[in-house]
Every structure is written in C-alpha cells, then in structure tokens.
Amino acid sequence: MSVSQIIIFPILLPLASAIAMLFFRRSVMVQRIISLLTSFLLLTAAGVLLSAVISEGVLTLQVGGWAAPFGITLAADLLSAVMVAVSALIGLTTVIYSFAVIDSERERFFYYPLFQMLMMGINGAFLTGDVFNLYVWFEVMLISSFVLLVLGGTPVQLEGAIKYVTINLLSSSVFLAASGILYGIAGTLNMAELARITPDLAQKELLAVVSVLFMITFGIKAAVFPLFFWLPASYHTPPVAVAAIFAGLLTKVGVYALIRFFTTVFSHEAVFINEVLLVGSALTMLSGVLGAVAQYDLRKLLSFHIVSQIGYMIFGLAVHSPLAIAGALIYIVHNIIAKTNLFYISGIIERICSTCDLKKTGGVYARYPVIGILFLIPALGLAGIPPLSGFWAKFVVIKAGFEAGEYVVTGIAVLVSLLTLFSMMKIWNEAFWKDMPRKDYAAGENSYDSMGIGQRVLLFSPVVALALLTVLLGVFFEPVFRLAESAALQLLDTEAYIVPILGGKE
Amino acid sequence: MTLLLAIVTGCLYAAGIFLILRRNMVKVIFGLILLGHGANLLIFTVGRLTKGVPAFVPAATDVLTGEYADPLPQALILTAIVIGFGLQAFTIVLFKRTWLTLGTEDLDMMKATDELPRE
Numbered sequence: 001m002s003v004s005q006i007i008i009f010p011i012l013l014p015l016a017s018a019i020a021m022l023f024f025r026r027s028v029m030v031q032r033i034i035s036l037l038t039s040f041l042l043l044t045a046a047g048v049l050l051s052a053v054i055s056e057g058v059l060t061l062q063v064g065g066w067a068a069p070f071g072i073t074l075a076a077d078l079l080s081a082v083m084v085a086v087s088a089l090i091g092l093t094t095v096i097y098s099f100a101v102i103d104s105e106r107e108r109f110f111y112y113p114l115f116q117m118l119m120m121g122i123n124g125a126f127l128t129g130d131v132f133n134l135y136v137w138f139e140v141m142l143i144s145s146f147v148l149l150v151l152g153g154t155p156v157q158l159e160g161a162i163k164y165v166t167i168n169l170l171s172s173s174v175f176l177a178a179s180g181i182l183y184g185i186a187g188t189l190n191m192a193e194l195a196r197i198t199p200d201l202a203q204k205e206l207l208a209v210v211s212v213l214f215m216i217t218f219g220i221k222a223a224v225f226p227l228f229f230w231l232p233a234s235y236h237t238p239p240v241a242v243a244a245i246f247a248g249l250l251t252k253v254g255v256y257a258l259i260r261f262f263t264t265v266f267s268h269e270a271v272f273i274n275e276v277l278l279v280g281s282a283l284t285m286l287s288g289v290l291g292a293v294a295q296y297d298l299r300k301l302l303s304f305h306i307v308s309q310i311g312y313m314i315f316g317l318a319v320h321s322p323l324a325i326a327g328a329l330i331y332i333v334h335n336i337i338a339k340t341n342l343f344y345i346s347g348i349i350e351r352i353c354s355t356c357d358l359k360k361t362g363g364v365y366a367r368y369p370v371i372g373i374l375f376l377i378p379a380l381g382l383a384g385i386p387p388l389s390g391f392w393a394k395f396v397v398i399k400a401g402f403e404a405g406e407y408v409v410t411g412i413a414v415l416v417s418l419l420t421l422f423s424m425m426k427i428w429n430e431a432f433w434k435d436m437p438r439k440d441y442a443a444g445e446n447s448y449d450s451m452g453i454g455q456r457v458l459l460f461s462p463v464v465a466l467a468l469l470t471v472l473l474g475v476f477f478e479p480v481f482r483l484a485e486s487a488a489l490q491l492l493d494t495e496a497y498i499v500p501i502l503g504g505k506e
Numbered sequence: 507m508t509l510l511l512a513i514v515t516g517c518l519y520a521a522g523i524f525l526i527l528r529r530n531m532v533k534v535i536f537g538l539i540l541l542g543h544g545a546n547l548l549i550f551t552v553g554r555l556t557k558g559v560p561a562f563v564p565a566a567t568d569v570l571t572g573e574y575a576d577p578l579p580q581a582l583i584l585t586a587i588v589i590g591f592g593l594q595a596f597t598i599v600l601f602k603r604t605w606l607t608l609g610t611e612d613l614d615m616m617k618a619t620d621e622l623p624r625e
Contacts, residue, residue, distance in 0.1 A: 155608055184554065
C-alpha cells in the first residue's frame with residue numbers, strides 16, 4: 001500500500017461505520033461504541049495524513065485507476081490535510097459530547113449513522129480535486145445535515161429547516177449551473193487542469209461570470225454578507241450537539257471551497273473577486289457582530305458570531321498576500337475549536353438554567369466556578385485576548401491587512417474584535433455573574449444536577465480538551481505559524497498543486 | 507437547437523425564480539424543482555450539442571479525431587438528476603410535515619426562529 005492511499009480513509013471510515021451501525025438498529029450502545037471507535041480511527045488517519053503531507057508534499061490518489069484529468073482525483077495538500085485533521089478532532093469531541101446530551105429518542109432514530117455520513121461529506125469535500133465531485137460531496141454533507149437538523153421534528157426545528165433547506169437547494173443549483181458552464185468553457189472539471197489552462201482561455205468574460213457564480217454558491221454556504229440570513233435563523237434550532245458540529249464545520253467547508261477556488265483554480269481571476277470579497281468581508285464582520293450584540297438568546301448570539309468570524313477568514317483571502325492567507329488558515333483552525341467549544345458550553349448553561357434566554361439565566365459562576373473558567377477560555381480566545389489562539393489569528397490577519405494598505409477594512413476588523421469582546425462579556429455578565437433572577441435552577445430529568453458522574457465526564461471532557469487546545473495553540477504559536485505559512489505558500493504556488501496530479505508541463 | 511434549448515432554459519429559470527419568491531410552500535418546491543431542471547438543461551446545452559456522432563474511439567486508432575458526442579455532460583446531468591431527486595423527495599416530506607405540524611403553508615407566518623424573546 002502506497003502512502004497516498006491514506007487519503008481514502010477519512011472518507012471510507014465514516015461510510016463503513018455508518019453502514020455497520022444500520023445493522024445495530026436496536027442497540028444504541030453498540031452504535032455508540034462504533035461511532036467512538038470510528039472517530040478515534042478517523043483522527044488517527046487524519047494525523048497520519050497530515051504528517052505524510054508535511055513530509056512528502058501534496059499526495060494524490062486517482063480513484064479507480066483512471067489517470068487525471070479523466071478520472072476523479074483525490075488530492076491532499078497542507079490546507080486539505082489540516083482541515084481534515086481539525087474536523088476529525090471536532091468529530092471525536094462532538095461524538096463524546098453527544099453521548100451526554102442527545103436524548104435516547106434521537107439516538108434510536110439513527111443519530112450516529114447520520115453524524116458519520118456528515119463527517120464523510122465534510123472530509124470528501126476537503127479532499128477532492130474535482131469540481132463536480134466537490135458538488136457531490138456537498139450534497140452528501142447537505143442531506144445528512146438536513147436530516148440532523150430536523151431529527152426530532154419540533155415546530156421550531158421544522159421552521160429553521162425550511163429556511164436552511166431552501167437556501168441550500170438554491171445554492172446547489174447555482175453550483176451545478178456554474179460547474180456546467182465551466183465545463184463548457186474549459187472542457188475539464190479537474191481542479192489541477194483548470195488551474196493550468198484557465199489563464200490561457202479566450203473566453204475571459206464567461207470565466208468571470210462563472211467565478212462570480214462560484215463565489216455566490218460558496219458565499220451562501222460560508223454565510224458571507226449578504227447571503228448569511230439563513231444561518232442565525234436555523235442554527236439555534238437543533239439540539240446543541242448538532243448545532244456545535246454545524247457551527248464548527250459546515251460554514252468552514254464553504255470558506256475552504258472559496259479559498260481553494262480563488263487561490264488554486266481561479267488564481268488569475270482573483271484580482272476582481274478579491275475586491276468584491278474585501279467589501280463583503282468588512283460587511284460580514286460588522287453585520288454579524290452587530291446582530292450578536294443585539295441578541296439575548298445565547299445560541300442565536302453565538303450563531304451571529306459565526307457570521308462575524310467568517311468575515312475575518314474572507315478578509316484574509318481577499319487581501320491575498322502569503323501572510324494574509326496564512327492568517328486566514330490560522331483563523332479557521334482557531335475558530336473551529338473555539339466556536340464549537342462555546343456551543344458545548346451553551347448546552348451546559350442551558351442544562352443548568354433550563355433556558356437559553358440570557359435575561360432568565362444567571363448565577364452560574366457562583367454555583368459552578370469551574371464552568372465559568374471553562375467559558376472564559378474560548379470566549380476570550382474568540383475575542384482575541386493574548387496568549388490564546390484568537391489573539392495570534394487576529395494579529396496575523398490584521399498585520400497582513402495593514403501591510404497591504406487596506407486601512408479601512410483593517411480598522412473595521414479591529415473594531416469588530418472590540419465588539420466581540422463586548423458581546424462575550426455580555427454573556428459573562430448575564431449568565432455567570434448576575435444573580436439568578438428567579439432562583440429556579442433546572443430540576444428533573446434533563447437538568448445538570450440530575451446528571452451522574454459518568455455523564456458529567458462525557459459532558460466536560462470535550463470542553464476541557466478544546467479549551468486546552470485553545471491555550472496550547474496560543475502558547476506554542478511558532479510551529480502553528482510555520483505550518484500555516486507553508487500551507488499558504490503552497491496554495492499561492494499553483495504548480496505545487498498541479499504537478500503531483502498531472503505531472504510536469506510538456 | 508441550441509437557441510431553442512437556451513430559450514427553454516431561460517424560461518425554466520425565470521419560472522423557478524418567480525415561484526421560489528412566492529409565499530406558498532408548494533410553489534416554492536415547484537420553483538426549486540424547475541431551477542434544478544434549468545441547471546440540468548444548461549449543462550446539456552453548454553456541453554455542446556452534436557447530432558448523429560458517436561462517442562466511441564474507432565477500433566484502429568487510440569484517440570478521437572474530428573467531431574464526437576461528449577458523454578461527460580450527460581454523466582454530470584444523470585448524477586445531478588439522481589441527487590436532485592433525493593433532495594426533492596426529502597424537501598417534499600419536510601414541507602408536508604411542516605404543514606401538518608404548524609398548520610400553515612404561508613412562509614410569512616414562519617417567523618418563530620427570528621423573533622426576539624418576549625419581555
């Protein structure tokens with residue numbers, strides 16, 4: 001077995017486990033064990049893949065043995081490998097968190113198989129080297145997320161799902177049309193071959209139209225202004241474990257696709273797209289954080305923050321210098337970890353106070369000081385307080401912005417970071433610091449107090465692990481930055497991606 | 507033929523966009539389905555239409571020379587149809603379930619997810 005065959009494992013493992021779990025429909029325990037085992041294996045495979053990509057450069061696999069550009073290519077460069085590794089980590093922690101919080105009704109109705117299918121779609125999207133194949137992986141990811149979103153069928157979930165499903169179907173049809181036109185112009189959908197031939201194509205105008213279509217479809221998935229309104233309308237409706245994995249990973253797949261297309265595939269179109277993205281990123285940051293400041297529902301507040309943070313990543317892409325793209329990559333990794341953790345903690349707060357309405361919560365710090373500390377780490381990380389990971393992520397992005405002379409948008413980024421701190425402090429004041437307004441903490445079956453010690457371990461181990469990672473990424477920033485920098489240089493040097501797939505130029 | 511298909515595609519897109527802007531859920535589904543069809547026809551048309559030429563390599567040679575029918579757009583459309591079919595089936599069930607649960611098919615009535623908590 002050659003080393004490049006490791007690429008297929010992040011896709012095969014979740015698929016195999018999802019199929020295996022269908023045979024144990026009645027036994028939730030077996031399903032739990034299989035999902036835990038798969039998530040561990042997935043994390044191992046992702047780690048091996050990442051170390052192989054670091055040591056050997058871009059790995060490729062031609063599925064079915066059809067040589068590129070005729071077959072489907074899977075390719076892992078540093079960006080893909082890092083994304084797969086981070087999502088495998090989030091997959092593992094969310095599976096453990098789900099053991100503690102997902103109700104038995106949902107568990108019986110295929111929660112774990114659906115979860116693994118979602119992971120398969122995400123990993124496939126990160127690893128594919130073919131535009132149409134990317135569409136297929138997006139659909140795999142979407143249909144799993146649709147079902148996870150409505151699983152349980154409460155009225156508010158259904159309402160959220162209608163908005164989410166409709167906008168995503170619309171975005172898919174734009175994606176499909178764009179891929180079709182791109183094939184009509186270029187005669188290929190292999191990303192590496194596109195990267196090689198698009199600079200010489202005659203139909204520049206059509207190519208510009210196609211790149212705008214791709215920007216719109218990925219912009220919807222990534223929740224970029226003005227295409228983000230579905231996100232705060234749907235992400236707070238499902239159970240918190242589902243919301244956490246959506247918040248951590250799904251929008252980042254859209255950001256990944258934007259980065260992949262506007263560095264590798266459309267590198268020469270990037271000049272025009274970058275100007276649009278620059279304005280879009282400023283408005284995304286600003287409108288997201290202003291929405292968050294206005295909210296009093298904890299999970300809606302965090303949902304608006306997802307939008308605001310996406311703005312920083314897009315800003316990094318739009319500035320387009322090696323430093324800025326490295327900053328965007330660091331930001332993605334930092335944000336996936338911190339944001340998922342905040343959603344985990346919002347679930348814990350909900351269990352303690354039996355509500356997500358910040359006006360009715362309070363006193364958590366007095367009762368459970370440890371939870372307060374655990375909240376502060378990702379919250380301050382998100383706001384960008386040193387030495388946590390968010391500080392460095394913001395520092396690199398903002399430094400790159402100043403170096404490129406984009407003073408207005410960089411100024412907005414700094415301002416938004418202040419407002420982020422403000423809204424995190426609002427959560428702190430309302431949920432942790434002030435007295436509980438009604439003194440009626442949750443009791444009964446689903447409350448925090450009724451959880452056994454085993455369940456609490458399951459509840460807190462993901463939170464502690466991710467909080468630790470937020471600190472470690474900040475403290476040991478040097479190697480992280482080196483990795484992100486070489487990933488960014490690899491992305492901007494398209495030949496580094498093309499040659500391993502297609503071979504050298506004739 | 508290309509012109510005719512272009513007009514049909516345009517009409518499908520126009521009708522689809524008109525329908526998804528309606529408030530009635532059923533019309534939104536029709537709109538999404540029409541948009542899917544429009545996208546499929548678009549792929550078919552921009553993939554270049556050829557008439558009466560096969561997609562086979564002649565026995566004596568290794569590569570195709572001259573005009574041939576490109577099978578790839580059709581493979582893309584086939585995949586897209588299958589995926590679209592699954593998604594549309596799910597959407598129809600979702601919309602029906604929503605109608606049964608909420609008792610309305612007016613999308614403007616579905617604003618519980620956007621409301622601020624009441625005082």
